[in-house]
Amino acid sequence: MVFQEELTISTSRHGEMNDLTESVIRIVEQSGIQTGHVHIFNIGSTAAVGTIEFEPGLREDLPALLDRLIPPSPQFGQEMAWHYGNCHSQLQATLLGPSLTVPIRKGRPALGTWQQVIHLECDTRPRERTIIFTVMGQ
Numbered sequence: 001m002v003f004q005e006e007l008t009i010s011t012s013r014h015g016e017m018n019d020l021t022e023s024v025i026r027i028v029e030q031s032g033i034q035t036g037h038v039h040i041f042n043i044g045s046t047a048a049v050g051t052i053e054f055e056p057g058l059r060e061d062l063p064a065l066l067d068r069l070i071p072p073s074p075q076f077g078q079e080m081a082w083h084y085g086n087c088h089s090q091l092q093a094t095l096l097g098p099s100l101t102v103p104i105r106k107g108r109p110a111l112g113t114w115q116q117v118i119h120l121e122c123d124t125r126p127r128e129r130t131i132i133f134t135v136m137g138q
């Protein structure tokens with residue numbers, strides 16, 4: 001069986017992190033699937049999906065780490081060609097990835113106690129984000 005649902009979120013800034021865990025749990029429960037997996041996918045090239053402990057320190061640390069690893073730079077090829085101002089955003093999002101797959105066990109996402117599913121905005125401007133959840137299994 002396959003079940004799919006979309007969620008739209010509004011982001012306001014670079015580095016904004018949103019907790020998607022409750023949405024994942026709700027969608028898995030709605031699907032009725034007991035054993036399988038849920039795939040979470042962000043449409044767009046300047047945001048990422050992953051897991052982390054969703055707590056204030058890490059919500060600051062992850063974006064700060066990405067900004068140290070891949071800071072804005074006029075030297076990026078895309079930046080030199082197009083001057084969009086967000087090439088580093090695309091590189092950061094690519095490093096983390098646009099999707100995540102979580103196993104489903106006994107009708108629930110198999111997440112650790114302190115493991116939340118997150119969406120990270122890497123773009124430099126506010127965005128409307130569409131996230132697709134695809135639940136597969138039986």
